[in-house]
Amino acid sequence: MEQMQESLLTIKELKNAVHGKIVGLAENIKNFSFTSVAIDSRQVVPGALFVPLIGEFQDGHKYIPQAIEKGASVIFVTKSIYEEDERKYMSLASENPKVTFVVVNNNLHALQDAARVYVTKFPHLVKIAITGSSGKTTTKEIMANILRQKYNLIATVGNFNSETGLPLSVFNIRKEHEAALFEMGMNRENEIGEIAKVFKPANAIITNIGTAHIGILGSRDNIAAEKKKIFKYIKRDGFAVIHIKDDYARFLAKGVEGKVVYFGADIPEAESGVKFIEDLGVNGTKFSIDGIECILKIPGSYNYLNALSVIAMAKALGISAEQIAQGINTLKPPEGRSSVKVAVTKKDSKGIQKKITVLEDCYNANPDSMESALEMCAGLQVKGRKIFILGDMFELGTESVNAHTRVGAAAVVAKPDLLIFAGRDMENAANAAKLGGCHNLEYYSDLEEDNLKKLTSGLLNYLKDDDFIFVKASHGMHLEKILEEVIENKEEK
Numbered sequence: 001m002e003q004m005q006e007s008l009l010t011i012k013e014l015k016n017a018v019h020g021k022i023v024g025l026a027e028n029i030k031n032f033s034f035t036s037v038a039i040d041s042r043q044v045v046p047g048a049l050f051v052p053l054i055g056e057f058q059d060g061h062k063y064i065p066q067a068i069e070k071g072a073s074v075i076f077v078t079k080s081i082y083e084e085d086e087r088k089y090m091s092l093a094s095e096n097p098k099v100t101f102v103v104v105n106n107n108l109h110a111l112q113d114a115a116r117v118y119v120t121k122f123p124h125l126v127k128i129a130i131t132g133s134s135g136k137t138t139t140k141e142i143m144a145n146i147l148r149q150k151y152n153l154i155a156t157v158g159n160f161n162s163e164t165g166l167p168l169s170v171f172n173i174r175k176e177h178e179a180a181l182f183e184m185g186m187n188r189e190n191e192i193g194e195i196a197k198v199f200k201p202a203n204a205i206i207t208n209i210g211t212a213h214i215g216i217l218g219s220r221d222n223i224a225a226e227k228k229k230i231f232k233y234i235k236r237d238g239f240a241v242i243h244i245k246d247d248y249a250r251f252l253a254k255g256v257e258g259k260v261v262y263f264g265a266d267i268p269e270a271e272s273g274v275k276f277i278e279d280l281g282v283n284g285t286k287f288s289i290d291g292i293e294c295i296l297k298i299p300g301s302y303n304y305l306n307a308l309s310v311i312a313m314a315k316a317l318g319i320s321a322e323q324i325a326q327g328i329n330t331l332k333p334p335e336g337r338s339s340v341k342v343a344v345t346k347k348d349s350k351g352i353q354k355k356i357t358v359l360e361d362c363y364n365a366n367p368d369s370m371e372s373a374l375e376m377c378a379g380l381q382v383k384g385r386k387i388f389i390l391g392d393m394f395e396l397g398t399e400s401v402n403a404h405t406r407v408g409a410a411a412v413v414a415k416p417d418l419l420i421f422a423g424r425d426m427e428n429a430a431n432a433a434k435l436g437g438c439h440n441l442e443y444y445s446d447l448e449e450d451n452l453k454k455l456t457s458g459l460l461n462y463l464k465d466d467d468f469i470f471v472k473a474s475h476g477m478h479l480e481k482i483l484e485e486v487i488e489n490k491e492e493k
Helices: 011-018 026-030 060-069 079-084 084-093 106-117 136-147 163-169 191-199 220-231 249-253 301-316 322-331 367-379 397-413 426-435 449-462 480-486
Strands: 021-023 036-038 048-050 075-078 100-104 126-131 153-155 177-185 203-206 238-243 261-262 272-277 285-289 292-296 339-347 355-361 387-389 419-422 441-442 468-472 487-492
Touching: 011 100, 011 106, 011 136, 021 026, 021 036, 021 084, 026 100, 036 163, 036 387, 036 468, 048 060, 048 084, 075 106, 079 100, 084 100, 084 177, 084 249, 100 106, 100 126, 100 355, 106 191, 126 136, 126 220, 136 153, 136 177, 136 301, 136 322, 163 177, 163 191, 163 292, 177 292, 177 387, 203 220, 220 249, 220 367, 238 249, 238 301, 261 301, 272 301, 285 301, 285 322, 292 301, 292 322, 301 322, 301 367, 355 480, 367 387, 367 468, 387 397, 387 426, 397 419, 419 426, 441 449, 468 480, 480 487
Parallel strands: 036 048, 048 075, 075 100, 126 177, 126 203, 153 177, 203 238, 238 261, 355 468, 387 419, 387 468, 419 441
Antiparallel strands: 021 100, 272 285, 285 292, 339 355, 339 487
């Protein structure tokens, strides 16, 4: 007989964590147990805690019946919603004796509070967090592959790094895990503060302070102050890793209780243990760690810098140079994030296919990462021609016009053979590129069906063997649609 999985929290632990009120009969309380957590009723599995969130356009409470049908065993109900129709929820409780309803003041905060208490059940867990204006997910992937050489690791899947994603990730921790690595992002003021309070990282990396989300936070000063909250829970035996050349480095280090560890390309080998050997272009960067050679297969000096932050943290945690090198050498670039592929195109209008190289970075973009990537592409030695496809960068507020204009100017400096811009804001980049003397240029205000067809059919006819395509935009632009229409198949380089 299969052994029943233990509840992630007891009824007392959950009630105290969320300051909740249990609704229902003795039978409901007797059956209390949950072994997973979901905020989407479609993701509910038997034995799940369902947290129906209230968003700008949706109220998750309307999906409670579907969650029950799929086997939810515990359900949060927002107090104000519950008080509007107590009889409804009392009736649901009596009709579903295997479901425990918990009334809370705020479902999001209750989710976070429950996750915070859950983490305390793992006092020996090595806890590491990563944030920054750009490079978070790539840095997390590098760090994760290194940590796996020493620990049984639980890490953020994809970019589950938000006010909801972080607590959901936390609930995946189990007794067998020795280390936890979580990415922390933000889309509003104090989001880092809230999710850092959930996980309370003992060690953390800030990759950089840039201009991502400046439209929300208002200034780089505010961004730096928000990102710094990731260091709040680091004690004397913990590590705070900071880029030595970041202009906010001194501010970030101030008041940190643990040890501040700096990283950077200019730190001497005698201090860092790292020696740069060669920029391999689209094939990445070769370097050594305490004399052991390794290759980071993600191109760009900015990604090498991300690796340096990870190496600094790994060495501080006592991970050996052999384990660090093994983690870097076996790393596969995250899909859609600076991943380089050799691809065969679909047939053009003459029925001809071509073999090309694609550098795909469709998942995120901000002015800093965009300009760094363009600088990297400018220095790449490729057999064929260079084609850049650039899309809108989101959440820049009043900085958007200037930021996109700078990208247009930077793209011209990189000297592509064909420059394609997509998105309303990229019109500013297109105008700047024209002023900069770029003549082989195309602009599309959107990627709706007609524009997508025109862009991709033209691109298929333009491409030749050995051409190089660089694609980058914020994820909401979905530039991957272009590649789906152009490429027949692709393989890792």
